[in-house]
Amino acid sequence: MSFSKIxxxxxxxxxxxxxxxxxxxxxxxxxxxxxxxxxxVSKRYICDKNETAKDLxxxxxxxxxxxxxxxxxxxxxxxxxxxxxxxxxxxxCVLQDSLDLQTSIAAFDVNxxxxxxxxxxxxxxxxxxxxxxxxGILICVDTYSKYISNNDRTCRPLFSDAxxxxxxxxxxxPTIGPFILGTDGSxxxxxxxxxxxxxxxxxxxxxxxxxxxxQVFMFTMRMVPKIVENLLEKSKNSLDDIDLFVFHQASxxxxxxxxxxxxxxxxxxxxxxSRVGNTxxxxxxxxxxxxxxxxxxxxxxxxxxxxxxxGLSWGGTLIKYSE
Amino acid sequence: xxxxxxVILLIEDALEVRRxxxxxxxNMNNTEQWDSLGHLSILSSLDRLFDGRVASISNIAQxxxxxxxxxxxxxxxxxE
Numbered sequence: 001m002s003f004s005k006i007x008x009x010x011x012x013x014x015x016x017x018x019x020x021x022x023x024x025x026x027x028x029x030x031x032x033x034x035x036x037x038x039x040x041v042s043k044r045y046i047c048d049k050n051e052t053a054k055d056l057x058x059x060x061x062x063x064x065x066x067x068x069x070x071x072x073x074x075x076x077x078x079x080x081x082x083x084x085x086x087x088x089x090x091x092x093c094v095l096q097d098s099l100d101l102q103t104s105i106a107a108f109d110v111n112x113x114x115x116x117x118x119x120x121x122x123x124x125x126x127x128x129x130x131x132x133x134x135x136g137i138l139i140c141v142d143t144y145s146k147y148i149s150n151n152d153r154t155c156r157p158l159f160s161d162a163x164x165x166x167x168x169x170x171x172x173x174p175t176i177g178p179f180i181l182g183t184d185g186s187x188x189x190x191x192x193x194x195x196x197x198x199x200x201x202x203x204x205x206x207x208x209x210x211x212x213x214x215q216v217f218m219f220t221m222r223m224v225p226k227i228v229e230n231l232l233e234k235s236k237n238s239l240d241d242i243d244l245f246v247f248h249q250a251s252x253x254x255x256x257x258x259x260x261x262x263x264x265x266x267x268x269x270x271x272x273x274s275r276v277g278n279t280x281x282x283x284x285x286x287x288x289x290x291x292x293x294x295x296x297x298x299x300x301x302x303x304x305x306x307x308x309x310x311g312l313s314w315g316g317t318l319i320k321y322s323e
Numbered sequence: 324x325x326x327x328x329x330v331i332l333l334i335e336d337a338l339e340v341r342r343x344x345x346x347x348x349x350n351m352n353n354t355e356q357w358d359s360l361g362h363l364s365i366l367s368s369l370d371r372l373f374d375g376r377v378a379s380i381s382n383i384a385q386x387x388x389x390x391x392x393x394x395x396x397x398x399x400x401x402x403e
Contacts, residue, residue: 034339038360154359213359214366214384221370221378253360257367261375 004128004168005175005322006121007135009289010063011164011282012056013045023157026150035157040252044277045160046145052085054094056163057141061099064137064165071099076106076127076136080116080281082310083143084109087197095139106133113191114248114309115181116140116281117164118317122179124168135169140281147193147209154213158251160277164285175320178234180227187312190215219312220254225261227306227316235318242268242318243301244291248308249273249283270296281307288319297321325372325402327393333372334389337364350388362387373401 020032020042036042047056057079065071077099079092092107101107106127112119120138127133141163148155190212195201224247232238239262247258249272259269272287279286284305291297299322306316327347335345338356351357357365366384369392370377377383380399386392396402 035360038364212384214362217363217366218378218381218384221375253363253367257370260371261378 001172002129002131002170003172003174003176004125005171006166006288006319007169008064008067008069008167009164009285009292010060010067011162011286011289012059012063013160013162013276014047014051014056016046016048018044018046027153030153035153038251038253039157040255040271040274041158041277042274044145044157045162047143047161051143053081053083053141053143053163054085054091054098056143056161057091057095057139057165058098060139060141060163060165061095061137064167069167071101073135074101074105074137075133076124077101078108078110078120078123078136078138080110080112080120080138080140081142082111082113082193082280083141083146091141092139105136112310112313113142113280114250114278114283115307115311115313115315117284118179118305118307118315119181119313120281121166121168121176121317122181122315125176125179128168128170135167138166138168138285140164140166140285142280142282144209144280147196147207149206149208152208154211155209158278160279162276162279162282162286164279164282164289166285175322177317178231179315179317180231180234181315182223182227182313184219184312187215187219190219190312191310216309216312217254217257220250220308221257221261223312223314224258224306224308227308227314228262228304231304231306231316231318237302237318239264241302242304243321244297244303245269246284246287246291246303246305248306249276249287250278250309280309283307292321292323299323327402329372330369330393330396330402331389333368334365334392337361337368345389347390347393348388350390352387365392369396376401
């Protein structure tokens with residue numbers, strides 16, 4: 001029997017940092033202190049005009065290779081993104097070539113946002129458990145800044161561009177799972193980039209990210225506690241058995257309210273939004289890399305991860321930490 | 324049981340506006356501080372006040388005035 005484990009995590013942030021001063025220059029009427037107090041985000045990492053998801057993904061993967069990951073050991077490549085360079089071909093196929101990976105690898109894209117890492121992890125776990133493949137890379141990458149208008153007070157203060165690259169390998173003991181996944185497409189208009197696909201829109205409809213913040217917030221408050229409860233039930237664990245919760249790093253107001261709903265102590269919930277902003281599907285793997293770097297968990301500790309967002313879509317799982 | 328006046332006080336605190344400055348007629352259009360982030364503060368404060376029961380009310384997120392919020396809370400028997 002073969003199981004999967006997270007062997008290594010790397011990530012890349014663009015070099016350009018967008019500060020509150022920059023937002024204020026573009027929008028003098030914004031109350032920046034108030035925005036930063038509520039979102040918890042005081043700086044964002046933003047791509048240059050000519051920098052794309054492909055560039056960020058390559059930089060993140062190269063960090064894995066620099067740490068000794070052999071390209072010939074990569075059997076599959078999963079790319080979670082909603083901002084590929086083109087609608088087709090899949091970014092994963094382009095990256096196979098750019099990263100000089102073997103042509104024998106399986107490569108495909110997953111079009112999901114903030115739940116995407118959990119979905120990608122479930123797919124990688126299933127692929128490895130099929131015993132046809134030994135290891136692969138799960139990339140999460142998005143450049144939402146290219147969809148956000150300068151005067152969008154809901155989205156611009158929150159989102160950063162980023163890529164994460166996670167090496168997932170086979171192991172003899174289970175370290176990931178079970179999974180809870182879910183979907184409610186009735187909220188599909190609550191987080192949407194219109195005029196971005198093949199649907200025929202009026203030219204006046206901008207190709208920019210629209211987020212109905214209050215609907216998404218209430219969805220999160222309703223759904224995430226249920227995911228946690230269902231995951232505990234499915235894994236036959238209690239809340240006390242979980243050593244650390246790593247939620248999608250949506251914003252301060254979201255994380256604070258999840259802690260309140262679930263009656264979680266601060267020390268049990270890792271927070272990373274203030275350092276890097278909301279990095280969409282990369283937020284959980286980036287947070288996990290920080291958890292490891294700061295040695296906040298020990299071998300055998302249980303980490304619960306929960307992603308939620310665009311779709312509306314959600315997913316959660318447990319990770320038994322191993323160095 | 325909480326009343327309409329308690330909800331108005333809560334909204335004033337959530338928006339960080341002067342006590343007594345809002346009324347049942349106040350809404351997102353006539354209250355400068357009531358922007359999208361202010362709306363999240365209101366929803367968060369309401370959910371806290373009513374011990375997590377507001378999150379399960381499906382139409383409260385769209386309630387963009389004090390009057391609508393009071394009506395929805397009343398329909399859900401959270402206020403008198």
